[in-house]
Amino acid sequence: MEPLKVALLGCGVVGTEVARLLTQHGDELAQRVGAPLELSGIAVRRLGRTRDLAVDPALFTTDATALVKAADIVVEVIGGIEPARSLILEAMASGAGVVTANKALLAEDGPTLYAAAAEHGVDLYFEAAVAGAIPLLRPLRESLAGDRVRRVLGIVNGTTNYVLDKMDSTGMxxxxxxxxxxxxxxxxxxxxxxxxAFDAAAKAAILASLAFHTRVGAADVHREGITSVSAADVASARAMNAVVKLLAICERTGGGPDGTPEGVSVRVHPAMIPLSHPLASVREAYNAVFVEAEAAGELMFYGRGAGGQPTASAVLGDVISVARNRVAGGRGPGESAYADLPVRPMGEVLTRYHISLDVADRPGVLAQVAAVFATHGVSIETVRQQQHPAREDGGGAGRAALVVVTHTAPDAALTATVEALAGLDSVEAVASVMRVEGD
Known part of the structure; x- marks a missing residue:
């Protein structure tokens, strides 16, 4: 067959590896596809720049629009919203299938891309947009298409996992x-x-959209980063035989015997998880995601979530799929948003809190604190109190640290509880608040 022309938009860390794999393994890839794959051009911002890539310099161009119009498959790895969106739409209008790793664009305007792909009868694949080399999106979109996914829980950002891991393991x-x-x-x-957590929130939006057949955008995701996580939080987690992780949590809610309407909740925030949970052992810059489905049960996906080679592996896997579809004269799956479930606000989400308070060390304080929890309908699971040692300057005497872990309650009730605690005369400070996930 005639070669399929592959246009590459971007030649950064990922783009360089994609081009390298395409050229080095061209013969083998052709056997897998049933037709040769020809790298027809690489769009860059500046020509003449020294690059660690052994390809014909004539392949580089600054005219990305002309490049995508002449391609059969367009690989977009430049990132951001524009010009990526316009170039992808131009490629589809010209009949090219598209492979992208652009999580921000998919979370911001995925429906527009899906609609264009459907209108022009072309493919849109994006496995590399979430969790790098880990095969995660295709199982959600295809392998579990006959199942009902209830929950997706995972670590989807390697940078934050590395930071939190070092804070825990080394005391940094x-x-x-x-x-x-x-x-x-x-x-x-x-x-x-x-x-x-902007990166993780975009990935959570993509995961929720696929898992629950509902359009979820980045603006629908409750987002909290890790900048407020302190050494004291990490130490408190350790005292509970737990560890702090930045988690993306996507859940299907309601629909039970009580008649509560179905919906979805999508959130990204740091949380304490017990050491017994498999996610607690995910170290350094690795990613791991749990998928809980009604028929399949619990599935775990683990591996490198970033980097040039791992991400390029996922990109090339999509390129092969799009190329095979083109050779066969068909298309892969498009958008599935039939469920159109409402996205629940964070206040309705059921979760648990770990609350650390600096309180006056005198009789009756614990009763006052417990009364606040009762007033807001929040049940206490455990309480731990420790007296602060007196400092040389006399400070610390007469104060104690009170650590409370709650049972599950609506997040709005837990937030209101914390605000009320801060207003008590006996509470000098709310030292830290962190959600608790896992059994």
């Missing part, structure tokens, strides 16, 4: 752990997208 402070992650290439020079 937050800033020191971030600096080390930057030195090793796990974190960008500006780590905001990672540590403030």
């Amino acid at each position: 402070g937050f800033a020191e752990a971030v600096a080390q992650a930057q030195e090793l290439g796990y974190a960008e020079a500006d780590p905001t997208a990672d540590v403030e």
Whole structure:
């Protein structure tokens, strides 16, 4: 057959590896597809830049629009919203299938891309957008298409997992752990997208959309980063035989015997999970995701969630799928949003809290604290109190640390409880608040 022309948009860390794999393994890939794959061009912002890539320099171009119009398959790894969106839409209008790793664009405007793919009869694949090399999206979109997914829970950002892991295993402070992650290439020079959980929130939106057949955008995701996680939080978790992780949690809610309407909740935030939970053992920059389905039960996906080679592996897997579909004259699955379930606000989500209070060490304080919990309908699971040692300057005397772990309750009730506790005369400070997940 005639070669299929593959246009590459972007030649950064991932783009370079995609081009390398396409050229080095071209003969083998052709056997898998049933037709040769020809790298027809690489769109870059600047020509003449030195690149560690052994390809014909004539392949590089700054005219991305002309490149995508002449391609059979377009691989977009430039990231961001524009010009990525316009180029993808142009590619589809020209009849090209698209492979993208652009989680931000998919979470921001995925429906537009799906609609364009359907209108023009082309493929849109994006396995590399979540969890790098881990085969996760295809199982959700295809392998579990006959099942009913109830929950997706996981670690989907390697940078934050590395930072939290080092804070736990070595006693590093937050800033020191971030600096080390930057030195090793796990974190960008500006780590905001990672540590403030924007990256994880975009991935959670994609996971929820696929799992629950409902359109979920980044704005629907409750997001909290890890910048407020302190050494004291990590130590408190350790005292509970737990560890702190940044979790993406997507859940199907309601629909039970009580008649509560079905909905979905999607959230990303740091939480304590027990050491007995498999996610607690996910170290450094690795990712892991649990999927709970009614028929299949619990499934776990684990591996490298970022990096040039792992992400390029996922991209090439999608390229092969799109190429096979093109050779066969068919298309892969499109958007499935038939369920159209409402996204529940965070206040309705059922969760548990770990609350650390600095209180006056005098009789009756525990009763006052317990009364606040009762007033807001929140049940206490455990209470631990420890007297603060007196400091040389006389401070600390007459104060105690009170740590409360709650039973499950609506997040709004738990938040109101914390606000009320802060207003008690006997409570000098709410030292920390963190959600607790897992059994």
